[in-house]
Amino acid sequence: MTVGQLTLPQLAEACAGLGVCGVGLWRAPVQAYGVAAAAALVRRAGLTVTTLCRGGLFTSTDPSAHSRALDDNRAAIDEAAVLGTDTLVLVPGGLPPGSRDLYGARERVADALGLLAPYAQQRGVRLAIEPLHPMYAADRSVVSTLGQALDLAERFPAEQVGVAVDTYHVWWDDQAPEAVARAGADGRIHAVQMADWVTPLPAGVLNGRGQLGDGAIDLYAWRETLDAAGYTGPIEVELFNDALWERDGVEVLAETVLRFVRHVLRPAQDSPAPVPGKGSLSPAFRDRGIPEK
Amino acid sequence: MTVGQLTLPQLAEACAGLGVCGVGLWRAPVQAYGVAAAAALVRRAGLTVTTLCRGGLFTSTDPSAHSRALDDNRAAIDEAAVLGTDTLVLVPGGLPPGSRDLYGARERVADALGLLAPYAQQRGVRLAIEPLHPMYAADRSVVSTLGQALDLAERFPAEQVGVAVDTYHVWWDDQAPEAVARAGADGRIHAVQMADWVTPLPAGVLNGRGQLGDGAIDLYAWRETLDAAGYTGPIEVELFNDALWERDGVEVLAETVLRFVRHVLRPAQDSPAPVPGKGSLSPAFRDRGIPEK
Numbered sequence: 044m045t046v047g048q049l050t051l052p053q054l055a056e057a058c059a060g061l062g063v064c065g066v067g068l069w070r071a072p073v074q075a076y077g078v079a080a081a082a083a084l085v086r087r088a089g090l091t092v093t094t095l096c097r098g099g100l101f102t103s104t105d106p107s108a109h110s111r112a113l114d115d116n117r118a119a120i121d122e123a124a125v126l127g128t129d130t131l132v133l134v135p136g137g138l139p140p141g142s143r144d145l146y147g148a149r150e151r152v153a154d155a156l157g158l159l160a161p162y163a164q165q166r167g168v169r170l171a172i173e174p175l176h177p178m179y180a181a182d183r184s185v186v187s188t189l190g191q192a193l194d195l196a197e198r199f200p201a202e203q204v205g206v207a208v209d210t211y212h213v214w215w216d217d218q219a220p221e222a223v224a225r226a227g228a229d230g231r232i233h234a235v236q237m238a239d240w241v242t243p244l245p246a247g248v249l250n251g252r253g254q255l256g257d258g259a260i261d262l263y264a265w266r267e268t269l270d271a272a273g274y275t276g277p278i279e280v281e282l283f284n285d286a287l288w289e290r291d292g293v294e295v296l297a298e299t300v301l302r303f304v305r306h307v308l309r310p311a312q313d314s315p316a317p318v319p320g321k322g323s324l325s326p327a328f329r330d331r332g333i334p335e336k
Numbered sequence: 337m338t339v340g341q342l343t344l345p346q347l348a349e350a351c352a353g354l355g356v357c358g359v360g361l362w363r364a365p366v367q368a369y370g371v372a373a374a375a376a377l378v379r380r381a382g383l384t385v386t387t388l389c390r391g392g393l394f395t396s397t398d399p400s401a402h403s404r405a406l407d408d409n410r411a412a413i414d415e416a417a418v419l420g421t422d423t424l425v426l427v428p429g430g431l432p433p434g435s436r437d438l439y440g441a442r443e444r445v446a447d448a449l450g451l452l453a454p455y456a457q458q459r460g461v462r463l464a465i466e467p468l469h470p471m472y473a474a475d476r477s478v479v480s481t482l483g484q485a486l487d488l489a490e491r492f493p494a495e496q497v498g499v500a501v502d503t504y505h506v507w508w509d510d511q512a513p514e515a516v517a518r519a520g521a522d523g524r525i526h527a528v529q530m531a532d533w534v535t536p537l538p539a540g541v542l543n544g545r546g547q548l549g550d551g552a553i554d555l556y557a558w559r560e561t562l563d564a565a566g567y568t569g570p571i572e573v574e575l576f577n578d579a580l581w582e583r584d585g586v587e588v589l590a591e592t593v594l595r596f597v598r599h600v601l602r603p604a605q606d607s608p609a610p611v612p613g614k615g616s617l618s619p620a621f622r623d624r625g626i627p628e629k
Contacts, residue, residue, distance in 0.1 A: 138552055142552075143552055143553060143554040143557075144554070145508070145510070146510075149510075176470060176471065177469060177470045177471070177508040177509070178469065178470070178471040178537065178541070180507075180508035180533075180552075181508075181533055181535050181551070181552035182535045182536075187508050187509070187510075188509075188510075191510060214473075215438070215470040215473035215474075215480050216470070216480070216481075217438070217439075217442075217480075217481075217484060240473075240474055242474050242475045243475075243539065243540040243541075244471065244537070244539070244540065244541050245539055246536065246537070246538055246539040247536040247537065248471070248536075248537050248541060258474070259431055259435075259436055259473075259474035260436060261436040261437070264436075
C-alpha cells in the first residue's frame with residue numbers, strides 16, 4: 044500500500060531493481076490480478092511475500108454479517124497460503140453501529156480467533172493481530188494496544204496467533220516495549236511494520252502516515268527493541284499517505300528504501316546520507332533523483 | 337469552552353437560568369475580561385468555578401522557553417486562587433520540535449511539577465495532570481494514559497498533584513477504569529470532564545468532540561466507575577466542536593444539560609427524554625426549543 048499507485052507487475056519489477064527482497068501485499072490488488080497469477084509474478088521476481096493484509100473485522104453483532112466475516116477470513120487464509128506467505132495480518136474491527144460495548148466487541152474477536160486459528164494452521168498460516176492506534180478504537184479496532192493484542196493472542200498457541208507491531212500504532216505507549224519483549228520471548232511477533240508519526244493529522248486520520256524519518260517516532264529505538272526481543276523477521280514499511288500516492292511510485296519506493304537504511308538500520312544521530320551504489324544498496328539508486336532528507 | 341461563543345456575562349446568566357451551579361473556565365476569556373472582574377461576576381451569579389484550564393506545556397528543552405512556561409504556570413495558579421477554584425488543570429505538552437524523546441519530555445513534566453506544586457499548595461490550588469488521547473502524543477501531551485498521569489502525580493502529595501479524567505481522552509483504554517479506582521482511593525481525582533467520541537475525526541483532530549450521547553462512549557458506565565472510586569466532585573462537560581460553536585450558545589448549553597441528565601445521570605438503556613419543567617431541571621427549559629436526540 045505504500046506504493047499503491049503501482050500495479051503488481053510494476054511493484055515486482057521495482058522491488059527487484061532496488062534490491063528489495065520481500066513485499067507485504069494487500070488483498071484487493073492481489074484479488075484483482077488473480078491470486079495464483081500474483082503468486083507466480085512475485086515468485087518470478089525473486090520476492091518473498093512477507094505478509095498478506097488483511098483479515099479481521101470480526102466485531103459485528105449481526106449473525107449473518109459475522110458469518111460472512113468468518114468466510115471472508117477463511118478466504119484470506121487460503122489466499123495467504125497460495126501466495127506462500129506464512130502470515131495473515133488481522134485488523135480486529137470497530138464497534139458495531141450504535142454500540143458502546145468495547146469489552147463485548149473484544150470478546151467477539153477472541154471467539155473468531157478460536158474458530159479461524161486451527162483452519163489457518165492447517166494451511167501453514169499464522170494470524171497476526173494488529174492493534175491499531177486508539178484514535179481508531181470506535182471505527183476500526185477495539186484492540187488499541189500491543190498489550191491487549193498479546194492478551195488475546197496468548198489464549199492460543201504461538202504458532203497459531205501472534206501480534207503485528209506497527210510503530211505508527213504503538214509508538215506513544217510506554218508499555219509497548221515491554222509487550223514487544225513479552226511477545227518476542229514467546230515467539231509471537233508475527234509481523235512488524237514501520238511508519239512515522241506526523242502532524243497535523245488529516246481529516247479521517249487514515250492517510251497521513253509519515254515517511255520514515257519525517258516524524259516523531261524514534262524508529263531506530265524501536266528496531267533495537269525488536270532486536271532485543273529476538274525478532275529476526277522482515278520489517279515492512281506501510282505508509283498510507285495521500286501525498287506519497289500522488290508521486291511516482293518507483294521514486295517513492297526508492298526513497299523509502301533510503302529512509303529505511305537511514306532511520307531503521309542506523310541510529311538517528313549517526314545517519315549520514317547513504318552513498319548510492321555503496322554498501323548493500325542496489326546500483327539502481329545511482330541513476331535516480333531520489334529526494335533526500 | 338463548550339459554549340465559547342458566549343461572553344462571560346452571557347455564560348454566567350445562562351448557567352444561572354438553566355440551574356447549572358458550577359463552571360470550568362479557560363484562562364484566555366478570563367484574562368480578557370479581567371481576572372478579578374470574572375471572579376466577581378461568577379460569584380454574583382452563584383456559580384462555583386470548578387476548575388481553571390489550563391496550565392502545563394512544560395516540555396520545552398529551551399531554557400528560556402521553559403522558564404517562561406514556569407512563570408506562566410505560576411500566573412495561572414494565581415488566577416485560579418483569585419477565581420476561587422481549587423484546581424488548575426495541566427496539559428503536559430508535546431515533543432519539542434525535532435525531538436523523538438518521549439521519556440525525556442515526561443521527566444521534564446515531573447521536574448516542573450516539583451517546582452510548581454508547593455507554590456500552588458500555598459495558594460490553595462491543586463494541580464490536575466490531564467492525560468490527552470494518544471493522538472496528541474507528539475504535539476500536545478506526552479502523557480497519554482491515566483496510568484501515566486497517575487504515575488507522575490504519585491511522586492507528589494495527593495493534596496498537591498492529582499489527575500484530570502476526561503472521557504474523550506481515556507475511554508478506549510482498558511486499564512483506565514483501574515487507574516480511576518487507584519486515583520480515587522488516593523484522593524487524586526482532582527477533575528472530571530466528559531465529552532463523547534464521534535467519527536470521522538476532523539483535520540487536526542482538535543474540534544470534533546461529540547455532544548454527550550452522540551458517540552461511542554458509555555458515559556454512564558464512566559460515571560459509575562467514578563462513583564465506585566469515591567469521586568463526589570463536579571463533572572464538567574468539555575466539548576471542542578466547531579458545529580456547536582456555530583450555534584446559539586444558550587441553546588447549546590441547554591442541550592448539553594439535557595444530554596448530561598440523559599447520558600451521565602441515567603444509564604443509556606433506560607433514558608427516556610427528560611420532561612421539561614419536571615424533576616431537577618430548571619423551568620428555563622420549558623420555553624426553549626431544545627434539540628432532542
